[in-house]
Amino acid sequence: MASRKKPAASKTTGRKTGAKKAGSRSVRRNADRHADGAMARQEQEVQATAAAFPHNATKPAEYGRDNALDPPEGEHVATSPLVGASTLSESQPSAKAGHPPTAGASPSTGPLERVRVDGGGQRLTTNQGVPIAQNQDSLKAGLRGPALLKDFILREKITHFDHERIPERIVHARGSGAHGYFECYRSLRRLTRAAPFQDDGKVTPVFVRFSTVQGARGSKDTARDVRGFAVKFYTDEGNWDLVGNNIPIFFIQDAMKFPDLVHAVKPEPHHGMPQAASAHDTFWDFVSLMPESTHMLMWVMSDRGIPRSFRMMQGFGVHTFRFVNEAGESRLVKFHWTPRLGTHSLAWDEAVKISGADPDYHRRDLWEAIEAGEFPEWELGVQVFTEEQANKFSFDVLDATKIVPEELVPVEPIGRLVLNRNPDNFFAETEQVAFCTAHVVPGIDFTNDPLLAGRIHSYVDTQLSRLGGPNFHEIPINAPIAPVHNNQRDGLHRQAIHRGRVAYEPNSLGGGCPFQAGAAGFVAFPEPIRADELRGRPEKFAEHFNQATLFYESQSDTEKAHIAAAFRFELSKVTVPAIRERMLSQLMNVSVELASEVADGLGIGDVEAAPRAIGRVPRPEVRQSSALSLLSHPGDGSIRTRKVALMVRDGVDGAALSAVRDALMEAGAVPRLVGQRVGPFTTREGKQLQAHASLENEPGPLFDALVLPDGAEAVKALALDGRAAEFIKEQYRHCKPILALGASSALLEGAGASAVLPDGSDDPGIVQADDADDESIAAFIDALSQHRLWVRESDPPMV
DSSP: OOOOOOOOOOHHHHHHHHHHHHHHHHHHHHHHHHHHHHHHHHHHHHHHHHHTOSSOTTGGGGSSHHHHHSOOOOOOOOOOHHHHOSOGGGGSOBTTTBSOOOTTOOGGGSOGGGTOOOOTTOOOBOTTOOBOSOOSSOOBSSTTSOBOTTOHHHHHHHHHHHTOOOOOOSSSOSEEEEEEEEEESSOOTTTOOOGGGSSTTOEEEEEEEEEESSSOTTSOSSSSSOEEEEEEEEEBTEEEEEEEESSSSOSOSSGGGHHHHHHHHSOBTTTTBOTTOOOSHHHHHHHHTOGGGHHHHHHHHSGGGSBSOGGGOOEEOOSOEEEEOTTOOEEEEEEEEEETTOOOBOOHHHHHHHHHHOTTHHHHHHHHHHHTTOOOEEEEEEEEEOHHHHHHSSSOTTOTTOOOOTTTSOOEEEEEEEEEEOOSOIIIIIITOOOOTTOOOTTEEOOOOHHHHHHHHHHHHHHHHHTTSTTGGGSTTTOOSSOOOOSOOOOTTOOOOOOSSOOSSSOSTTTTOSOOOGGGSOOOOOOOOOOOOOOOOOGGGGOOSHHHHHHHHTSOHHHHHHHHHHHHHHHHTOOOHHHHHHHHHHHTTTOHHHHHHHHHHHTOOOOOOOOOSOSSOOOOSOSOOGGGSGGGOOTTSOOTTOEEEEEOOTTOOHHHHHHHHHHHHHTTOEEEEEESSSEEEEOTTSOEEEEOEETTTSOGGGOSEEEEOOOHHHHHHHHTOHHHHHHHHHHHHTTOOEEEEGGGHHHHHHHTOOSBOTTSOBOTTEEEESSOOHHHHHHHHHHHHTSOOGGGOOSSOOO
């Protein structure tokens, strides 16, 4: 083969190449000189900054009581950007690295819009941003061949799917959340320096999570249970988490017993049953041996344990906290949330049936109300009192099984909570939100409540396991809106990229920054402690029944009957007779009337009262408190968001139904046409009505009231449908208002729903009218505003 000669390089080409190289050397020399100059400036500024700290000037202030009460601000000096820079090359921007930060920047605490993603109009990619050509099939060796290990797209997709679930909360696993705001009515500076309460009308963003306690994440909403009511305040001085319940007390007095309580109420370990229910042996075995639980049992067995919705239940901080003002003066405080719509409950039979028809009943209710613009609202009230007042009470305010009756310390309204935005993503927000009792801000402090002490540790510790490490505060929903600057570094899932080499305090290389805030920061209230180290409880903690009796005696007759029925049901599920009898002996210390009624329902004879843990029972200050009854909090009296079923069938009087529907909508209710099937129905006027619900997919317990139609043809057809009769029976049995128009009175009679009460008086919840006139509609709306007509209830039910 003939060889080829390489073409000779032209002189011109060589000269150009040489010039290019010379230019590159020149650029490098200039860059080097620039870098050398910047490095020299950085060294000079670092030296000057460090030299500004000839010694630790704040060291003497670390000692002594006066300094502890009024700590100084940390020593610091102003620095240039070069001092805090990790690298001189940070001035070289890129699409990923971006530009140098603004002084004092903490972008991880910005609004959630910084991480909100919208895929509209975008192509599908991997998590590394690689466009995916085809998302239907795995990569194979031939169309019928085996899948290939090198299919990184399949592996990434499946691996991420395998790890999409995080450990659920041990308690409060099933929850629902929403964004909103807290508005302070007036400044509380005289009481506290807490940021949300500093100015008249001050608005603080919040995220609220409601939950059940004992059930797993996939359990039902309507179980008889305590409900969590946790509020995260994103204040301008950091996050404050008010982590409470819909009941103002708890089962136990000391955190040492919390694992025992939860183990007892959870499904029994040998067979994993029952789910989300306390009606089993281990729970009642535990609480019957823990007389301090009796007061809490009264609340849970009452209608508080089965609220109508999250929007219609109270919330409480449970513990006694402290308000601390700018002068360092402290007052004790208890927190109360009261719903604008009033406190309303479900009937037990209704709650059981709802759990089958719609286990997401409470979650759906909250979501749909917010989507419809019916923003849930609560008023925040506080009970504020002094240590001297507390010492005079017959009970101890550090005992979490006790309330402070409002007759002793009235509740003062201080602001309102409004939930006005649903989350964008349930997992990212509602599931990953991390509430911690330890999260307080200056102006809010703890007391020595022994249950609270355990919660301060437990909540943070739990999030470490659930959310993968110590950086759970950087998850967007948990990040504060206040800047975050400290020397914590690294750990799993770290998001913040800190500049510089300083990660300790005190320092001079970073200009002393970030520096301690001094008295402007959180200063713990200096409560004097002079005591021996020991395990035990104060003697005042030993009285367990006075407030349980107070709660029972403060209920209406209907509520008392519900409490007895709840104890009867729960204890009937206990298979060991000795446990039933032991619990009844505890109830004898609450009320002989209650204990006897429960015993009769269980076929148990006379039971003696259990011995008390205290020899001399203190005399209670209050024997009856109207605030403890749900009926004392009826709300604003409106029917807004109440869901009303209007039964339809071919041949109904469409004009009458339309008149009722229009009036209900005008009053803010949610009327819904319910047919034997979904779809169109023809009225006797020849017009069409569209039913979006049916007797089988949305049964009676899902509605707050019922309207029965006029029209002979329609009534005749509905009378032959057992589901219609069952729908009417359940509305009647659950004490809900019913409007019967014209011929539909026959449907009431067929279902056994009498318009006359056993005492011969008219049932105020049944409105019968020949036509949908203004008077009959007004009477129906008035009955609906009362939520329930408990006067109709009987035990056992007559229908």
